[in-house]
Amino acid sequence: MSDTLFLCLETTDTMTRRLVDVAHSLGDRVLLVSGSNRAPAGTDWLELDLRDEPERVAARIREQTTGTRIIGALTDQEAFVISTTAVAQALGVARYSVEAATNARDKSRMKRLWQAAGVRTPAGAAFRSRNEVVGTHITFPAVIKPTHGYTSGGVRRVDDTAALLAQAQRIGLLNATTVARDATEGTGFLVEQCLRGPEFAVDTVWFNGEPVHDCVMSRNHDEGSDSPYFPDRVYLLDQAMPAEQRNEILDITYAAVRALGITHGATHSEVRYDSGLPYVLETAARPGGSWLAYELMRLAHDADFARALYLSHVCADAEEFKQRLGPVAWRSVPKDVSYFIYFLPHSGAGLIKEIHGLDELAAREEVLLCRCYKRPGSLLLADDDLNAEPFCNVIARQTPDGPSLQELLSAYDRALTVVC
Known part of the structure; x- marks a missing residue:
């Protein structure tokens, strides 16, 4: 058994499996550290809440991995970027500072750093609450977004003050629920210049x-x-x-x-x-x-x-x-062939009773990967701007002799039926 151990902290199943393959090819082992996700078959799992004090989490990991050398740690989940970096730092394997991780988590902070460095970014200002906006001059249309959001949750274009204040209130709800789960401090929202291009x-x-x-x-x-x-x-x-x-x-x-x-x-x-x-x-x-x-x-x-x-x-x-x-592989793709990721929308909300059409969607000729994150018994949130949880996605290939991209997306929209 290898004595070199790589940590996956709250990683998704797809990422964990791929990193397990890579680690095994290099003679290393992987340990999934998670408070909820179970590891794929053949991979060790340590149940820990990463929202605990980093030093305490690191100490528990050391206790459970005696005789091994920890060589690295990462996550693919936005909510755990800072805690993962802090735990890695406590274990002596961090690749950059907790401050840098925080810079990439707090959108108001990153905007200030970019402005200071001369990096072109939309003009904007940060606010802690909707009351701070009252009386402030805003040029409309504008874009409002949570400072610590992800997957575009809470992001909206607003055309007047009433819409801005209404969305600020909705973002306050998002910050108090979804965002609060990763113990983030100083949350609020940004109001930015609205850009119109691709x-x-x-x-x-x-x-x-x-x-x-x-x-x-x-x-x-x-x-x-x-x-x-x-x-x-x-x-x-x-x-x-x-x-x-x-x-x-x-x-x-x-x-x-x-x-x-x-x-x-x-x-x-x-x-x-x-x-x-x-x-x-x-x-x-x-x-x-x-x-x-x-x-x-x-x-x-x-x-x-x-x-x-x-x-x-x-x-x-x-x-x-x-x-x-080693050598970097890169297979060329014809210019008239498109590969894409599509996150499917859904209707309804509540506890899922049935999902119909998933096997048929996965079996489509152009679909290369299909992943559904929900199953009967799962809680399905309404498909709106406050929902940061994916329902189902595909990776597919569109060719010039097949349906257009828009025709494929329309077919996927019709493919699944969810009964709640």
Whole structure:
């Protein structure tokens, strides 16, 4: 049995399985540390609440792993980024500071750092409560978002003061419930300049401040939509994106990440254009889409982001990282073929009695991966802007001789029926 142990802290099942494969290929073991998620078969599981004091969590991990050497730790869950970094620091395996992790968790803090560093980001201001907004001059339309939110929960375009105050009240509810579960302090909301151009998501794996792998995805395929919400629905790999635009997006993303102090591991950033210029909206210190961006790149390009991410947390220097990573594989994809992630909407709310159509959806020819996060007996929240829990997603491939992207998305919307 290996005496080198890698920690997955509250990771999703997909991520845990992939990191187990990587660890085993390198002669290491994985331990899932979670208060709720059970480990895949053959993987050790330690039930711990990461919201406890980091030193106490670290001490418990040491007690349960006597005789092993802990070599790294990470999470793919936004709510556990700070606690994971703090536990890793207590164990002596952190790759950057708790302060840097906090910079990537608090959107008001990251905006101040970007403004100081000259990184282009929408103009805006932070508020702790809706009462602070009263009497403040706001240019409409504007975008309001929680300072510590994720998966676009609570984000909305508002066109007047009444809508702004109403959404601020809803965000207060989100901060007091979903966000409060990770014991975050100083929550509030941002009111920002509303940008009108196309939006992109960028996933990067870093080692020692340098990018190793990049994935650039289009986030708003339906630019004509006038909805006030910004749901995480579609992430599209646009093979025909001009190299100049891709480099422009990556350059501003790199500057944003470095300004936050993130040097190793995963980052997920969102960039939106306005008047021909890119602006960074936010950056998170985790893989995008709860690991799905990495699965997208594996299925589309055979790119092993998982191995690069793992090694970025365990290698001592650039030479070791380069040697252990080996040649970087990259399979080309025709420009008229699109790979995409789609998060399915749902209707209804309550305890799920039945889910119909899941097997048929997974069996579709173009669907490469289908993951449903709910099952009969699970609680299904209403599919609105305050719900940060995914229901079901697919990774699929659209080809020129098949249905259009919009036809596929419409078919997926009709595929599942949930009975509550």
